[in-house]
Amino acid sequence: MRNVPFVAVEGPIGVGKTSLAAAIAKQFHYHLVKEIVEENPFLGKFYENMEEWSFQTEMFFLCHRYKQLEEIQHRFLQQKVPVVADYHMMKNLIFAKKTLKDHHYQKYAKIYDILIDGLPQPNIIIYLHASLDTLLARIQKRGRDFExxxxxxxxxxxxxxxxxxxxxxxxxxxxIPVLRFNGDQLDFVQRKEDLHYILERINHVIKGALS
Structure with missing residues (x-):
């Protein structure tokens, strides 16, 4: 499975992870794996009261992402099917460490280590970043009630x-190659030339990293 592309797109909320992952899947004919967001029943409550609902929210995400990694391993990578996901499992620790109380985080981290042991990890990572103003504008534009x-x-x-x-x-x-793209400078949703530039760079890295 080491030479089978497993690409993860990561970055903060609103930066365009799912849009870029979908474009990569379409361009290179990869299987697209999208994280479950709106299905999380605790997320709206979390944004209203983070202290009260953080543990439930993070555990829901962790369990669902774990099941998706299992599926990626058994249904796709073992069958030599390239995969692109709109998240990396490391985001679980980023969010959990930020929102959980220390005693909850210690328990969470132990469960995390147990679950990811032996599961596949992306061999190419795309990191999208942008300024606060850009992120807030994109979050407002997509109009999710819980956000x-x-x-x-x-x-x-x-x-x-x-x-x-x-x-x-x-x-x-x-x-492990990490490609960084600045969302303030590149708008791959509205400008085709920006998307083309990003896809060309990704294609170059895929060929170099896995050849």
């Missing part, structure tokens, strides 16, 4: 957390 109560300070700190975790990841895993 209307997002605190801009929470979102800004989330961007900082993503930068820190990806800088650490790149140092600890230099063999």
């Amino acid at each position: 209307k109560n997002i605190d801009p300070l929470y979102l800004q700190q989330l961007c900082t957390d993503y930068e820190e975790i990806f800088s650490l990841f790149e140092r600890e895993h230099p063999h």
